[in-house]
Amino acid sequence: MLQSECLTINQDNHLTIGGLDTVSLAKEYGTPLYVMDEDQVRRNCRLYTNSMKQFYGDNGMILYASKAQCTMALCKIIASEKMGLDVVSGGELYTAHKAGFPMEHVYFHGNNKTEEELKLALSLGVGRIVVDNLHELSLLDRLCTEMNKNISILFRIKPGIDAHTHDFIMTGQIDSKFGVALENGEAMDIIKKAATMKNISVVGVHCHIGSQIFDLEPFCEAAKIMVHFMADVKQELGLSLTELNLGGGFGVQYIETDDPIAYDKYMEAVSQVVKSVCKERNLPLPRILMEPGRSIVASAGITLYTVGAVKTIPNVRHYLAVDGGMCDNPRYILYQADYTFILANKANNEKNVCYTVAGKCCESGDLLGRDVMLPAAESGDILAVTPTGAYNFSMSSNYNRIPRPAMVMVSEGKARLVIKRETYEDVIKNDCV
Numbered sequence: 001m002l003q004s005e006c007l008t009i010n011q012d013n014h015l016t017i018g019g020l021d022t023v024s025l026a027k028e029y030g031t032p033l034y035v036m037d038e039d040q041v042r043r044n045c046r047l048y049t050n051s052m053k054q055f056y057g058d059n060g061m062i063l064y065a066s067k068a069q070c071t072m073a074l075c076k077i078i079a080s081e082k083m084g085l086d087v088v089s090g091g092e093l094y095t096a097h098k099a100g101f102p103m104e105h106v107y108f109h110g111n112n113k114t115e116e117e118l119k120l121a122l123s124l125g126v127g128r129i130v131v132d133n134l135h136e137l138s139l140l141d142r143l144c145t146e147m148n149k150n151i152s153i154l155f156r157i158k159p160g161i162d163a164h165t166h167d168f169i170m171t172g173q174i175d176s177k178f179g180v181a182l183e184n185g186e187a188m189d190i191i192k193k194a195a196t197m198k199n200i201s202v203v204g205v206h207c208h209i210g211s212q213i214f215d216l217e218p219f220c221e222a223a224k225i226m227v228h229f230m231a232d233v234k235q236e237l238g239l240s241l242t243e244l245n246l247g248g249g250f251g252v253q254y255i256e257t258d259d260p261i262a263y264d265k266y267m268e269a270v271s272q273v274v275k276s277v278c279k280e281r282n283l284p285l286p287r288i289l290m291e292p293g294r295s296i297v298a299s300a301g302i303t304l305y306t307v308g309a310v311k312t313i314p315n316v317r318h319y320l321a322v323d324g325g326m327c328d329n330p331r332y333i334l335y336q337a338d339y340t341f342i343l344a345n346k347a348n349n350e351k352n353v354c355y356t357v358a359g360k361c362c363e364s365g366d367l368l369g370r371d372v373m374l375p376a377a378e379s380g381d382i383l384a385v386t387p388t389g390a391y392n393f394s395m396s397s398n399y400n401r402i403p404r405p406a407m408v409m410v411s412e413g414k415a416r417l418v419i420k421r422e423t424y425e426d427v428i429k430n431d432c433v
């Protein structure tokens with residue numbers, strides 16, 4: 001099954017992305033190779049921007065959560081789609097800046113921003129800082145005074161929602177390293193404190209309940225809790241908060257059985273909740289921000305590998321080893337994440353062999369998938385893993401001193417290099433002897 005509308009199979013029985021033959025791409029650029037379809041990214045962006053318009057009008061903005069994949073090429077695409085950007089480190093901020101991203105549409109997140117990162121954010125003029133805790137608030141207050149800057153902030157709030165997803169990517173519950181809690185009064189206290197600070201304007205609140213979520217209900221519940229909290233702030237402190245950032249977390253399809261929510265259904269439901277609680281509590285409608293990461297880029301990306309050793313352990317298992325693995329895609333070893341596998345040069349052949357797909361790192365857990373049905377494979381075949389647009393390149397490493405792969409972007413039938421393949425010289429460039 002092909003997961004994304006950018007993938008097809010051509011008359012040579014080869015997988016194509018954005019109309020380009022993946023076997024030819026592998027030959028031209030080498031493997032492992034990340035391939036992104038720009039047109040698919042833009043389609044995903046528009047699903048969000050159009051449904052925001054349809055259900056909430058113009059008083060909202062979609063921010064792309066760049067942790068899913070942060071490259072200068074992507075920052076430029078996001079800017080041209082008139083979206084904002086969520087960055088979570090100095091490195092992501094710097095990438096956006098170098099790509100010419102409009103800084104006023106950048107939201108700077110993170111649970112432990114350093115002084116250096118905050119200074120960079122203030123000097124580049126980011127639109128908003130999403131403050132996580134009291135330590136950060138005090139630091140920011142001091143830096144604003146020293147640098148003579150004013151900044152608008154949101155606070156990251158833990159709404160107390162337990163979303164059904166992997167433990168490591170669940171973030172909205174009270175026992176989380178992110179944000180301040182509602183139920184123990186911490187959130188109200190920090191806002192009260194910030195309201196007294198001369199260079200800081202508290203304009204809103206933010207929450208993010210987790211990632212790869214398939215239910216609508218936790219999002220609606222979070223929106224409800226957050227709007228009620230905004231009304232409580234108005235009531236208790238007389239402070240009008242105008243922005244509500246509802247985070248990201250919308251699930252995508254990795255395998256046939258994954259069943260994501262259509263984004264317009266999400267927007268429709270959440271808009272209704274926000275409107276009805278605002279009415280009930282007599283609040284003006286806030287500006288709404290949403291921060292999808294995975295669902296903007298995942299389905300637009302695949303990774304191509306060359307098959308090397310194919311090893312059969314009689315009566316046990318067939319191993320198929322590829323020229324990448326946990327260094328370009330650590331999601332299997334971290335989360336036992338599922339993917340769809342396609343033998344790109346035999347795309348429509350019958351899938352009659354069960355393989356465990358292994359990487360090349362010196363680590364038994366370095367797999368990309370277990371019990372994967374594929375056509376009989378041989379060394380030299382091209383294996384496509386999909387969808388890998390989100391949290392693959394961005395989480396890649398040089399483990400075993402393996403150079404990171406190149407990335408090409410395809411659009412309107414053409415491919416261009418957006419990330420060069422690392423060389424061994426790149427790998428040792430910061431070594432001092």
Ligand code: LLP
Nearest residue numbers: 065208211212248249250291292293294391
């Ligand atoms: N906003 C905030 C504040 C976040 O922390 C995140 C993700 C997002 C937005 C975007 O969430 P998305 O729409 O992509 O689900 N490495 C994990 C995912 C970690 C997500 C962390 N925060 C993975 O590979 O599944």
